[in-house]
Amino acid sequence: MKTELTITTDPIDEAALAKRRVMDNGMGAVVCFLGVVRGNEGNETIAAIEYEAFEPMARRQFEFLFDALGQRWPVEAVRVVHRIGTVPVNEPSLWVEVIAPHRAEAFDACQFLIDEMKQKVPIWKKPIPI
């Protein structure tokens, strides 16, 4: 399984990511997820979220998740971009892409990765008030 992980303070460039996609002829499904910073956190209106990562451990934990995913589903490729630092409201902090032969496994694997990431990968957020 091909994997690609980017942890960066740069904005996520969806169009560039889409253009760089390479997939085998046997693959029929691509599922992409974008997590976008919402303008409110609880009851508070915010301007941005500041993401902090313990980056070497985040990378290790993502590797474990990629391994678990690859053992469970016949996925060809997973790409993850997590933006850190200050991410303004209405901009994406997370982009995940899963490529698989069929739709059901692509959806399942993508959701698994995000669910597990939210339990395991050491990244934290701090709302920045307006």
Add this chain to the structure above:
Amino acid sequence: MKTELTITTDPIDEAALAKRRVMDNGMGAVVCFLGVVRGNEGNETIAAIEYEAFEPMARRQFEFLFDALGQRWPVEAVRVVHRIGTVPVNEPSLWVEVIAPHRAEAFDACQFLIDEMKQKVPIWKKPIPI
């Protein structure tokens, strides 16, 4: 709920679709699905799939599905592009995007739409041998 349906013989331009996305500050999740033509259909190696639509009925049936989706989930926007005519192997025939406040509802609504589409929307495919 905003909806946009395109049925076209043109290639699907993901980058352009991403750039045209407009979403409210309250939205936190975007799920995109690409259905891509695989190089084999059953045991046969193919060059392309030819999609045929009964287009006015396809549009009506998509409207019904959009209504059902909007009643069930707090989705802000759904966009669907279905390419028809000859779609070569490794190119997408379907692009679906769902924008919602939270991840779970975006995934559920996107999968619902595709599942229902495959039962109801009058589009058929014919494999084109190599």
Add this chain to the structure above:
Amino acid sequence: MVSSEQMTITVKFWSYFRDYAGCPEAAIEIDNGATLAKFHEIVCDQFPKLADAKNSTLKAVGLEYEDDGFVLSDGDEVSFFPPVQGG
């Protein structure tokens, strides 16, 4: 000529049903008040290859699916087609 007890229904065939029928559409005369089920039988009599796929045939009137019990009206446009396969 259509008698006053008969109506004309257009039927369209989609996907490989067009090949089975040998034509994309046909105008069929049928008794007033006929149901979609009755119409389907008559079409299958006229296009025998469609009879083989009768149980998997999807039926629409205009742009919507209708049940066998649907009562047709003069001028209705019926569509018969195999299971859909979009995506």
Add this chain to the structure above:
Amino acid sequence: MVSSEQMTITVKFWSYFRDYAGCPEAAIEIDNGATLAKFHEIVCDQFPKLADAKNSTLKAVGLEYEDDGFVLSDGDEVSFFPPVQGG
């Protein structure tokens, strides 16, 4: 100076645990063979605000999560942090 019965463990605090501790990391001396649970207790004694969050603390040694029973070695780098919130 560390006696031969003691080892030095570095602990890093992440997210608001850094504010609770008042520093990003500390070097702590502890008896050889101490478990992660014992180390956690000692850190909570030294940084009392961390004791309030003790039950929700996630604990890693190096780059991996470890259980309370994990036996520490001299030079280990421990991280304590609140529940993660990526995405």
